[in-house]
Amino acid sequence: MTDDITTSRRDFVKGAATGAIGGALAGMGFYSYSGSAYNRLPKVARAQQDFGAVRSVKVTNISETSWFNNAHLMEDIRTSGGLLVDQYTIGWGPFGNGKGPGKSSYEDGIAPIKKMIPNDLEAAWAVQKKSSLHPDNPGGYACLIEVEDLDGSKHKYLLDVGWSYDWMDQSFKREGIDQMLRSGEIEALFISHEHFDHFWGFPVAMKYNDHLPLYIHNGFYKEGKQYVKDSGYKGDPKVVDKEMTQVRPGMMLIKFDVPIICRVYGETSLAFNVKDKGLVLISGCNHQGILQMTSTAYSKLKYDNDRFYGIYGGLHISPFEDWDPKYDDLVISLGKWNFERVGCNHCTGHLTAKKFVEVGYPVVRGTARFRTTSPDYLGNGDTITF
Amino acid sequence: MNRRDFFTRMNPFRADAPKGGRDAGSERERTDALFRLAMARGIDPATVDPERLPELLGLNAGTLETTGR
Numbered sequence: 001m002t003d004d005i006t007t008s009r010r011d012f013v014k015g016a017a018t019g020a021i022g023g024a025l026a027g028m029g030f031y032s033y034s035g036s037a038y039n040r041l042p043k044v045a046r047a048q049q050d051f052g053a054v055r056s057v058k059v060t061n062i063s064e065t066s067w068f069n070n071a072h073l074m075e076d077i078r079t080s081g082g083l084l085v086d087q088y089t090i091g092w093g094p095f096g097n098g099k100g101p102g103k104s105s106y107e108d109g110i111a112p113i114k115k116m117i118p119n120d121l122e123a124a125w126a127v128q129k130k131s132s133l134h135p136d137n138p139g140g141y142a143c144l145i146e147v148e149d150l151d152g153s154k155h156k157y158l159l160d161v162g163w164s165y166d167w168m169d170q171s172f173k174r175e176g177i178d179q180m181l182r183s184g185e186i187e188a189l190f191i192s193h194e195h196f197d198h199f200w201g202f203p204v205a206m207k208y209n210d211h212l213p214l215y216i217h218n219g220f221y222k223e224g225k226q227y228v229k230d231s232g233y234k235g236d237p238k239v240v241d242k243e244m245t246q247v248r249p250g251m252m253l254i255k256f257d258v259p260i261i262c263r264v265y266g267e268t269s270l271a272f273n274v275k276d277k278g279l280v281l282i283s284g285c286n287h288q289g290i291l292q293m294t295s296t297a298y299s300k301l302k303y304d305n306d307r308f309y310g311i312y313g314g315l316h317i318s319p320f321e322d323w324d325p326k327y328d329d330l331v332i333s334l335g336k337w338n339f340e341r342v343g344c345n346h347c348t349g350h351l352t353a354k355k356f357v358e359v360g361y362p363v364v365r366g367t368a369r370f371r372t373t374s375p376d377y378l379g380n381g382d383t384i385t386f
Numbered sequence: 387m388n389r390r391d392f393f394t395r396m397n398p399f400r401a402d403a404p405k406g407g408r409d410a411g412s413e414r415e416r417t418d419a420l421f422r423l424a425m426a427r428g429i430d431p432a433t434v435d436p437e438r439l440p441e442l443l444g445l446n447a448g449t450l451e452t453t454g455r
Contacts, residue, residue, distance in 0.1 A: 261430055319430075
């Protein structure tokens with residue numbers, strides 16, 4: 001006996017509709033995960049500026065230890081009001097006033113030391129240590145950049161001036177920066193941003209050269225601009241107000257406008273086109289984020305081999321040596337640029353440097369001297385040449 | 387392409403999406419406000435992929451209004 005299998009018109013229509021809708025959804029799913037879907041995305045427009053080339057760039061890490069105790073630094077920020085607090089009110093040297101966290105001011109701090117800077121820094125710092133929070137915590141960030149032009153001539157620049165007068169003066173002397181400033185060998189000083197650990201050691205540089213060319217971001221607050229004057233600077237600061245400022249052939253200063261913790265605005269970083277190698281990026285802290293740093297350089301600069309060759313400085317991923325899964329996004333994202341040499345330190349964090357190594361990035365190790373706590377990355381006194 | 391990339395592409399406010407008439411000034415103001423909101427909530431925005439920041443802050447895409455979660 002055979003069963004007659006019949007299909008009503010309604011069942012047929014239902015089946016056809018289900019099949020069509022299901023097929024369409026499946027097709028869209030397959031399509032959106034396929035490579036061809038990417039072709040519809042807008043391409044990143046590249047208006048690459050040809051800014052010349054250099055033969056090499058050597059970086060000497062004068063100091064990357066901005067502070068020596070993370071817990072103390074975070075405690076001071078927290079008790080002063082959190083990440084939006086004005087850095088000049090926290091009560092750190094040289095702007096402490098002895099009234100407690102979050103109750104200080106630029107005016108209170110500078111008043112007792114104004115006549116001492118920049119020529120009697122030891123006395124000034126001693127005065128401030130009596131009225132500042134965790135007075136032995138400050139260190140600082142600064143590096144020396146030596147650029148070799150294509151014709152073999154060499155040019156020296158200073159990126160940042162650290163924080164503690166005592167620590168930075170020792171560090172400058174250790175690397176011979178004091179003599180280079182005094183002799184005029186250092187052609188300019190770039191302050192990456194207004195943060196305490198990159199800028200508040202400014203009088204130390206002024207002690208040795210109070211008129212060297214100075215570049216600051218146009219987002220500096222009035223206190224920062226006043227500090228430049230109060231530190232005895234005799235020159236005319238170049239206030240960077242354009243996204244791209246060419247310093248010399250093959251050397252570009254890039255300005256990023258971004259709010260930064262502890263009431264700072266904006267950071268400038270440096271980019272170099274090293275002949276036959278590619279792009280080298282050097283930063284103080286990278287508060288703009290490594291994604292913005294790399295994507296800006298990619299879209300706006302022309303460099304040899306169209307290749308990212310090296311990176312140096314603070315990459316700001318785990319500056320306080322904590323770890324959060326969201327940091328993994330940044331670690332992974334750096335991989336697409338295929339840097340050949342990664343000279344990270346400072347606010348990159350030791351944890352991040354270890355993660356970089358785990359995922360195979362070519363991190364250049366250091367020697368763990370002069371209070372840098374491990375060889376995970378380039379420490380105080382270490383050098384790297386790109 | 388992983389799932390996160392897929393959803394990121396679906397986000398009309400992603401960085402590489404057409405700006406649809408927004409000028410650079412208002413975009414900058416929006417980013418500044420977003421970063422300051424992150425800091426007010428104890429997040430250092432430099433340590434976050436900017437595309438993920440609204441999601442982390444529980445904001446509706448492209449606005450500074452919370453999703454109500």
